[in-house]
Amino acid sequence: MQRDELNDLHAFIAIAEERSFTRAAAKMGISQSALSHKIRRLEARLGVRLLSRTTRSVSPTDVGERLLGGLIPAFAQIKDHLDMLGELREKPAGLIRITAPLHATRTVLWPVVARLMRDYPEVEIELSVDSGLRDIVADKFDAGVRLGEQVARDMIAVPIGPELRMAAVAAPGYLRGRGIPRAPQDLAAHRCINLRLTTAGGLYAWELEKGGRELNVRVEGQFTSNNVEVIIDAAIDGFGLAFVPEDYVAQHIAEGRLERVLDEWCDPFPGYHLYYPSRRQPKPAFALLIEALRYRA
Template identity: 60%
Template sequence: MRKDIQDIMAFIAVARERSFTRAAARMGTSQSALSHTIRGLESRLGVRLLTRTTRSVAPTEAGERLLQTVAPRLDEIEAEMDALGELREKPAGSLRITTAEHAANTIIWPALERFLPQYPDISVEVAVNYGLVDIVAERFDIGIRLGEQVARDMIAVPIGPEVRMAVVGSPAYFAKRKKPKTIEDLPDHNCINLRLPTHGGLMQWDFEKDGREVKVRVEGQVTATSGTQVMDAALRGLGLGWVPEDMVLGHIADGTLVRVLDKWCQPFPGYHLYYPNRRQGAPALTALVEALRYRAPTGRASR
């Protein structure tokens, strides 16, 4: 029975990762050993659990059934085991976080710099991803996204102030084109897109003025996969970029980037961390949530 459980956990890792390589890396074993384990489990059960090709791995109908019925129960057991950490003198364990690049750079890394030395028995994995991740299915403990993107069935905690975006271009770019005065002028400009990995789509630019909200799909010659790439492309004169304001304030101040459409870029709810109800009370998670929780500066009310 114990071997079956261990082998099922190996199957779940491969099925969730859709990759023997990534699953083996996560479990600290070799691909060949993992493949041997899955074949042994399939042999004992008498059914095929995974469909393997040269490019992909996916659960069969039987594998999907096993994944949907057994995996949640094993997750519950793991959560209960983690909860036993309350009996320890200090919180301990591993935590996995999925976050966007901007939040990682401005909030997560600075917080971990202070947090981890205080909790030497806690380890943290940070995965940067712009897509909306199912943190339960992907086995993340914490997701971090802008407040308006957090699922309603999750516990959400604000971890940063309001965010404001900026539309910027280089002086060299504007030497060849007129500055846009309204969002209706954007189709006449080379705009730098950001591709979202979840569905392969392009991020819309969100604007607001006088209570009017507008989502704009822009076009241009360059498509990037991170905010840093968008900013770098704008600095090189390749087009207009739409990025978090704090990323480019220094460049605006020294004149290497010029801001436009300022009145259309209004503040909106900032980053929140979120996690499922069943994880509430886990000591390591609670400690990290408290370390990340946003506290408005004295004299200002938090929103």
């Protein structure tokens, strides 16, 4: 069936329901002459008269009533199917691709993602665990997770976790033998465990801050690794001072395997943010993820 035929049938239904060309034309947003043309074309195509017209009213003929009896439920069924498709379109479903570093994945992202997938089986998640600053547009990710200070200004950024702190720690035995550093300058006299950055390949400079004063300190030591957990193991085994996320070593500190130093030089900084490029209305599944991750202090 051609589109014109469907439009003409819809016009016939409107006139039959309104009992007026004027009201039906207003309802459909077309002129009365255009509406009359549709009815003439429909009656000519079917070879029957569908409407009885008088100066005061319009009503379906017997044939028109019979046609209406079939058309109205058929059009209602079509509307129901379209409404159903609309509901399916709004139902959270589909693939969401995210890139995030390991620490953010374990502490913030995975607990929410796991719950989301259980509650919405039609939602699929692909999570790329990567410490590098990926180009999420070029690499076709829906979103990335990074520290607030690492997110580009042209991205939409949603906070998904609390502020973070770093911790300078060492084994008690190491500190007994080498002394406790009281200021950043004292680090030059200590063995420190370096972190090799996976992005640029260089060594991470310890970012210390106290009351708005910032210091980036290059440290030296016997051991270097690109893995924070290995660095913590080395610190526990007495190979020097380590500078790592606070929550990684909280239990080790509580149980006495590590001691904290330079605590006053470890001010909090913005935590993890979910970032994405588009300001258009997000897909239902992605909008659901954003709200599930959004941090509320």
